[in-house]
Amino acid sequence: MPELKESTTAVLIRGQGVNNGYTTEPYEVGWATEALFFILTMKNFVKGIIHAQFSPDGINWADTELKMELPPTGNVSFIRISHFGNWLRFKIEIPEDSTVKLMGTLHLK
Amino acid sequence: MKDLQKIIFRSNPKLSRFSPLSRILFFDDFDNGLNGWTSLIGNYEDDLDNMHPGFRQFTTPMLSSLSFFDNGTHGSFDGTYAMKIATQPKFGAQNAAIKRVTYIKPCPIQIECFFTFKPEASERKLLETDLRSVGILLDLQNDENRIMPHLRYLNSFKNTRIERWQFKEKTVPFNRISGKTVTHFHFAETDWENLGTNKQVLCYNEIPTKINWQYLCLGFDLKTMRYTHFQCNDIFYDMNEIGSLEIPAMPNLRGMLNVVFFVESDTDRRSCLYIDSVIVSGDWD
Numbered sequence: 604m605p606e607l608k609e610s611t612t613a614v615l616i617r618g619q620g621v622n623n624g625y626t627t628e629p630y631e632v633g634w635a636t637e638a639l640f641f642i643l644t645m646k647n648f649v650k651g652i653i654h655a656q657f658s659p660d661g662i663n664w665a666d667t668e669l670k671m672e673l674p675p676t677g678n679v680s681f682i683r684i685s686h687f688g689n690w691l692r693f694k695i696e697i698p699e700d701s702t703v704k705l706m707g708t709l710h711l712k
Numbered sequence: 713m714k715d716l717q718k719i720i721f722r723s724n725p726k727l728s729r730f731s732p733l734s735r736i737l738f739f740d741d742f743d744n745g746l747n748g749w750t751s752l753i754g755n756y757e758d759d760l761d762n763m764h765p766g767f768r769q770f771t772t773p774m775l776s777s778l779s780f781f782d783n784g785t786h787g788s789f790d791g792t793y794a795m796k797i798a799t800q801p802k803f804g805a806q807n808a809a810i811k812r813v814t815y816i817k818p819c820p821i822q823i824e825c826f827f828t829f830k831p832e833a834s835e836r837k838l839l840e841t842d843l844r845s846v847g848i849l850l851d852l853q854n855d856e857n858r859i860m861p862h863l864r865y866l867n868s869f870k871n872t873r874i875e876r877w878q879f880k881e882k883t884v885p886f887n888r889i890s891g892k893t894v895t896h897f898h899f900a901e902t903d904w905e906n907l908g909t910n911k912q913v914l915c916y917n918e919i920p921t922k923i924n925w926q927y928l929c930l931g932f933d934l935k936t937m938r939y940t941h942f943q944c945n946d947i948f949y950d951m952n953e954i955g956s957l958e959i960p961a962m963p964n965l966r967g968m969l970n971v972v973f974f975v976e977s978d979t980d981r982r983s984c985l986y987i988d989s990v991i992v993s994g995d996w997d
Contacts (some may be wrong), residue, residue, distance in 0.1 A: 609745040610983060613772035618760035628982075631774045634793060660781035662834045689779050 608712050609634065615693065616707030618645055625685045627707060629661040633689035635711035640693060641681045646704035648676040651697030653707075655682055658690040665693075673703065718819050726790065730824050731929070732993030737813065737821070737969075741939040742775060743791035748858075751771055752808040752972060762889055766806070766897040773797050773809035776986060780833055780921035788825050789988035797985045799977040801832070803840040806899055807883045808974035809987075814967040815995040816855065818934040823971055825827045826925045829867070830980035840916055841868035844978035845878075845882040846985045848930060849898075851970035852937065853961055858968075859937045860898060861956040863907070863930065865914070865944070875914070877907040877944065881955035898957060899974065907954065912947050925988055934969075934994075 615627040632638060655669035673695075674680040684691070697703055700706055713721065713734050717789035722728045726741065740747035754767025776796035778786035788794040799805035815821070821898035831842035845862030862880040867873070886894045915924040931951075937958075939951035971992060975985035 605904065608777075611772075613744055613774065615766070615771075617771075619768070628771055628977065629773075631776045631779075631796060633777050633779070634775050660779070662781060662832070677799075689777065 607627050610710070610712035613709045614707070615640075615709050616642075616705045617639050617659050618704060618706050620647070620702040620704045622702055623695065623699050626656070627693045629673070629690050629692050630709060631656065631661070631689055632687055632691050632711055633663050636685065637689060637712060638684040638691060639681050639709050639710040640684065641710065642671070642674060643663070643679045643706040644674050644676045644703060645677060645706055646663075647682055647702060648673065649697050649701045651695060653682070653705065654694045654696070656694055657685055657687055658692070659688065661690045664692065713778045725839070725990075729826075730991050732824065732991055733820060733822050733995040734808045735994045735996055737816070737992045737994055738811070739991045740811070741791070742795045742987065743788065743793050743945055746773065746775060746795060747811075749795055750809050752810040753800055755889060755893050757890045759895050763895050764887065764895045766899055767895070769800060770807050771798070771800075775832040778986060782833070783921050786921070786923050788986075793857055794988045796940070797973060797975050797987075798832075799975055799983045800984070801977070801980050801982045803978065803980055804901065805977045805983075808972050810970055810972045811937060812968070814968045815852075815969040815994070816936055816992065820931060820933045820935075820940055820995045821969075822932075822993050823848065823850075823928075823985050823990065826923050826926050826988040827973070827986060828923050829930060829975065829983070829985045830920050830923065831977070832984065834981060838918060839920045839981070841871050841873055842977065842979045842981050843867050843983035844869060844976040847973070848928065849972045849974065850932060851972065852934065853936065853965040853968045853969060854934070855966065856966060857937065858959045858962055859956050860958075860982060861932060861939060862898065863942065864904065864974070865912075866876075866904070870978065875911040875950065877942075878904040879907050879954050880904050881957060883957050907942075908949050913945060914945070923986070926943060
């Protein structure tokens, strides 16, 4: 019997409205070798960017070159990530005074 | 447990530190993944916004190597990974992880685990009053009732160190979501009562980046739906007079055996509960 690879899906944004500068809660990913972060825009689409951020300790965070545009309402976009160390989180940049309702899921294996 | 079984069990280094009943329902070592432990999502219909806000704050548990800024990876009890349940950085924030199974026979069961807890090490202080509590609860249903034993270790409350195990047995009112769906937030900061008369000092080990694993053992009889025993490290508690939340059986939960671990923060900083491994055993032939 081959040993199967561990995989898991973590819900980082569970259908809530988020504002400019919102960051997801830190997620420990040291055991994984690859990650996909999906964003589904559920309501109130605005133009914006989602950045992946890395951290050495879960406290201090650095921007990466990994980013995507928010998809229109009802659509899904994703970022592929590798070589991420032990921590991941995502930062939302949208116009000030706007709120967009998102579902954000992190898929690791 | 029979003699031969005991010898075999105790010769296994992974299992020897546990004292299970005769059958293992599950043994989860988080070096092998999350093993079916997941976020405790609240009930809702039509829109996630209809979920009780107490449940909405709950997030997915993670596999942690207990790595810290000042000392690198701490690792788990007997490997690298433990299950981590972390609150959001907010006073009173809570989080929980659950494993959902059903029972095979109404018999005595026992839950044992090795756990530890710490606040996020985001300030160069001891932070020993930052984490409010860690706890365990069961969610059970037989033909008559839904029974929910709740226990927590109240580490601190509003910046005062308490260090007491507590239980909860007062039923929580239900909120109706729709004709078919109800919710009740049994994690609320109400109705906790002290267990026993003494505090129990657990090894906190000073700074937030030093970890010592603690042992917990909870016994419950699924026939009588009463506690049988409770132990944390070397301290045993008298559970004879201790009850659980009890409500009339709900329509579609018969046979439910859910095990839940939870953590609460007492400051605007993340509080974390780590579980190295958990074994749930029962006494049936």
